[in-house]
Amino acid sequence: MSGNGLVSSIRRLINANEQQRAPGPFHQLGQQMVDVLGDGGILKKVIQPGEGPPVPQNASVLMHYSGYLEYADRPFETTTHHKYPQMLKLGRELTLTGLELGLLTMQKGEFSRFLFQPQYAYGELGCPRLIPGAATVLYEVHVLDFFDSGQVDNFVGMSPEEQNTWPLSTLLEVVTTVRSFGNRFFKQSRFEYAKDRYKQGMTLLGNRDVQNDAEMEKIKKALLPLYLNLSLTELRLERPHKALKYSNKALEIDSKNTKALFRCGQAYLELHEYESAQNCLITAQEKRPFDFDINNLLRKVAMCHKDSLDKQKDLYSKMFRHLRN
Known part of the structure; x- marks a missing residue:
């Protein structure tokens, strides 16, 4: 071993001993x-x-x-x-x-x-x-x-009859937590998991025996964001028919809800029902005339509608030309 190597070894031993002694x-x-x-x-x-x-x-x-x-x-x-x-x-x-x-x-x-x-x-x-x-x-x-998933686990583990013995405030807390789980899955693009959470929240609210009009209003208020979230999730899953179903459920609760109208417009566009899409979006635009997303989608729908009409006109023109020939 060289002199330098021996010195290095000794220094390492000294440092190790110092580490053992020093805090x-x-x-x-x-x-x-x-x-x-x-x-x-x-x-x-x-x-x-x-x-x-x-x-x-x-x-x-x-x-x-x-x-x-x-x-x-x-x-x-x-x-x-x-x-x-x-x-x-x-x-x-x-x-x-x-x-x-x-x-x-x-x-x-x-x-x-x-x-x-x-x-x-x-x-x-x-x-x-x-x-x-x-x-x-x-x-x-x-x-x-x-998320307080312990509370959710306990509540979901009960029968609907047992759930109804708890105050409505507990149910609403559980549904809020379930929806938060769904939102987290949605942000991670795990749309099937998000959909399952939103539907779980719907089921819990649907199991509730409503006692009066005030409770019914609170149930509807909790259902509205679930319907809106489900509509958007179904659009991400490329299921416009289901997206339209949940948008319409949201509109049954709030007929002028711009998010629901916008989701309807998106779903109708995917279904190539351009006039229905325009009707929904124009209604939404009346409520929020300067909304960029609404105006942008309206322009897109108008362009798609025009292209569709042009293709139909061209098709009919070819058919008549063939008949004349």
């Missing part, structure tokens, strides 16, 4: 953190505060997270490279005890760092080839959104 970076981070449980097993520091209530038990949480070992430059696991943030169900899809307990202290929009001692992380055995035994790990967690 490591996790220890220094821990000095600035809050003890979540009081036993030192989960330490937390809020980097970016959130707002609203904390994540409830059994919620479904939409989040990004990254896990680090001490002295490591790169995470041993991360979700930040995913096209869509992960949505994980607490009590079912999270295997790290510390992460689940930490999430219950977080709010929507919050970004925090956690230090998990081995008993709240990977234990004395660790995870071979990835996590050494008895390792303390650092997690950076960003909660983008969460």
Whole structure:
């Protein structure tokens, strides 16, 4: 071994010994953190505060997270490279005890760092080839959104008779959460999943035994966005007949709803029923004369209608010419 190689080896040994004696970076981070449980097993520091209530038990949480070992430059696991943030169900899809307990202290929009001692992380055995035994790990967690799916699971698990014993406010909360799930699937272009969630909300509202006119109005108010969302989802799934069905259901609740009229116009355009499309869009335009989308679609419908008439005229001209010949 050369002199330089021996010196390098000695320096590495000295550095390793110094690291063992000196407090490591996790220890220094821990000095600035809050003890979540009081036993030192989960330490937390809020980097970016959130707002609203904390994540409830059994919620479904939409989040990004990254896990680090001490002295490591790169995470041993991360979700930040995913096209869509992960949505994980607490009590079912999270295997790290510390992460689940930490999430219950977080709010929507919050970004925090956690230090998990081995008993709240990977234990004395660790995870071979990835996590050494008895390792303390650092997690950076960003909660983008969460849904109280525990409440939904409990409510959906009841019979319609049992559901009717609960106050209407509970039903409306559950339907709002179900629709939020649908909206999340829609944004991810998972239209079949979105459609199923919206229809689940419709079913829950349809099972309700309405007691008076005031309750009926609240049911209709909750149904309207579901019909509108279903109409748009069916358009994305290239099912204009079904889109038209749900648009008309929305118009039965609110005959001047511009979104419903616009969806009807879109569906009729796909069905090549240009006059019906124009009628819906002109009615919508009367209510919102400067709406770009309505005016743009009206121009498109007018062009398609003209092209259709020109083709018909050309076809009839050829037919008559053939008869004369």
